[in-house]
Amino acid sequence: AQSVTQPDIHITVSEGASLELRCNYSYGATPYLFWYVQSPGQGLQLLLKYFSGDTLVQGIKGFEAEFKRSQSSFNLRKPSVHWSDAAEYFCAVGHGGATNKLIFGTGTLLAVQP
Amino acid sequence: NAGVTQTPKFRVLKTGQSMTLLCAQDMNHEYMYWYRQDPGMGLRLIHYSVGEGTTAKGEVPDGYNVSRLKKQNFLLGLESAAPSQTSVYFCASSYPPAGREQFFGPGTRLTVL
Numbered sequence: 001a002q003s004v005t006q007p008d009i010h011i012t013v014s015e016g017a018s019l020e021l022r023c024n025y026s027y028g029a030t031p032y033l034f035w036y037v038q039s040p041g042q043g044l045q046l047l048l049k050y051f052s053g054d055t056l057v058q059g060i061k062g063f064e065a066e067f068k069r070s071q072s073s074f075n076l077r078k079p080s081v082h083w084s085d086a087a088e089y090f091c092a093v094g095h096g097g098a099t100n101k102l103i104f105g106t107g108t109l110l111a112v113q114p
Numbered sequence: 115n116a117g118v119t120q121t122p123k124f125r126v127l128k129t130g131q132s133m134t135l136l137c138a139q140d141m142n143h144e145y146m147y148w149y150r151q152d153p154g155m156g157l158r159l160i161h162y163s164v165g166e167g168t169t170a171k172g173e174v175p176d177g178y179n180v181s182r183l184k185k186q187n188f189l190l191g192l193e194s195a196a197p198s199q200t201s202v203y204f205c206a207s208s209y210p211p212a213g214r215e216q217f218f219g220p221g222t223r224l225t226v227l
Contacts, residue, residue, distance in 0.1 A: 032212060104156040106155060
């Protein structure tokens, strides 16, 4: 069965520091992979997605992610974190087929220290 | 263009009461989804619809029913609410086919006492 693992429940970084959020997936075929961000009390907003092709994908707000098939990973990175990046981040894998269902990880809560 | 909207934003129910959550989208999306979000569990799919008049069960459908009578609306019903249904509920919509972005509503926070 498909699954997504985000091993870090909570991460704290200093403003200006680099960030990497980990995501591992289990999926039989080439997956569709997504990163969403959720600010407090808000819905989810898409940061970036991977379908095929270039394994390094760029997203909004200066985020990028790299698809590594050999490691079944899709880690999210940002070179310099801003205080406004404090939020919860969700990795998701697309089911494929005719339904476009997503399977979400349990999320990583990011805190940013001044 | 409002995107995906959800009504109500907050609700408190007593055990055994019923209610309906409304999701509306103005993007002409074929697919719509209902998720629940619980601490430490991410988002779990309750029910989904791939078109007007169609619905299907997701990962955690028990205790919920849905209807998609109009393409733009997707209703989630709780016939007899239980404390275990205390959660934040999100609606989402997307175009087909697979791999398209899902657009999310702002959520409904439901408490069942």
